[in-house]
Amino acid sequence: MRVSCTVNGESHEADDVWPGESLLYVLRERMGLPGSKNACEQGECGSCTVYLDGVAVCACLVAAGQAQDSDVFTVEGLAEGELLHPLQQAFVETGAVQCGFCTPGLLLAAHDLLRSRPRPSDVEIREALAGNLCRCTGYGQILDAVRLAAERLADRPSTQLGG
């Protein structure tokens, strides 16, 4: 089947899609957008997190056909050219990126948190990131990164979260 959808504001099409394959596979293997990572394919690790029509979901659990005509947003949409998104910048500065495999999903999950809770408590951060596994950092620096990004974004109310 053919699947067409918008990804990060641009229309994309993929042909010869097997209807049972996942949106993650379509993004990575058919649309050339490998930012969303494939680690578990069972919803456990969150490294494939994207927005589907504005809702944070695991792309590995969305059937390709379910994304037809939808609006998808992936980690590739966060930066503006060379300018990193404040969340990405905070991840870099706090050492929240080691191997980096979990990072795209964590960025999206953190983004989803900050757009509804600009000043999250630590408990809220932990809760919001509970569906994202990181095998390298031990999470401490990731919490630091989210706190730092939240502070900066709150200090600059004009800064758009983007996405």
Next chain:
Amino acid sequence: MDFLQPGTWSDALAAKAERPAAVPIAGGTDVMVEMNFDRHRPEALLDLTRVEGLAAWDTDDGPVRLGAGVTYSRVITELGDRLPGLAMASRTVGSPQIRNRGTVGGNLGSASPAGDAHPVLLATDAVVEVESAANGVRHISIGDFFTGVKRNALAPDELIAAVRLPAASGPQQYAKIGTRNAMVIAVAAFGLALHPAERRVGTGIGSAAPTPRRAPAAEQYAATALDEANLWDSRDPLPPSIATRFGDLVAEAAAPIDDVRGTARYRVHCLSVLARRTLLWAWAEYRRDETGKG
């Protein structure tokens, strides 16, 4: 494999009638795992996410009619006041990403003994509304819905339209034992609802029998014991002996197995503790809430 994507409920029913082997897919959080791991390659997928009205809820005829496609996230944000027990249970499901996508209808479709919606649906006497093109609507009381491990009472041409349950008339609780706070399949779980107007306590056990089930002897004991001590009217503290006996009777209703998540003995123990605690919590809330909800 075909991908069927009806836009209306009648088209969905017609598609299911014509292709009974088509697998319905809502949030996909169970179906896609099966497919990603090649455990199951259905001849067709029947996508229900475009069916108009399936993800809506209303209270038009009294009870809450929760469309099969309503996600856990929406139960939490939109129905926390009317369905506090189901909202509590929903908060324990998976992770934000899973709750954003997973639906109560999908939980019923999978009919896992560990499904987190089920204990509360049992404790609140929910009714599952199913429909087929040939035979129309059937209302199945939740106690009759689960027929075996991961099996339910749906006929091959039927789909789940909604589940109906009364808006809470008293405090409700849900508690679950697992290895961590997020992303756990329950080792044992318990849902409880006080029904003050009927002077009754509803129960639902999860992960401790081949199907989710009630604890009828515990329900009967609680109704009698609370009534005899006139506690519904006096709103006096709950004697610990009643809570303990209630917990023991709930545990006796279970028929758990040993598996990787826990031994049968541990599960029975968990249940007695969960049932005792949730009754005490719910009763404390009932006492605080002098005006009552019912």
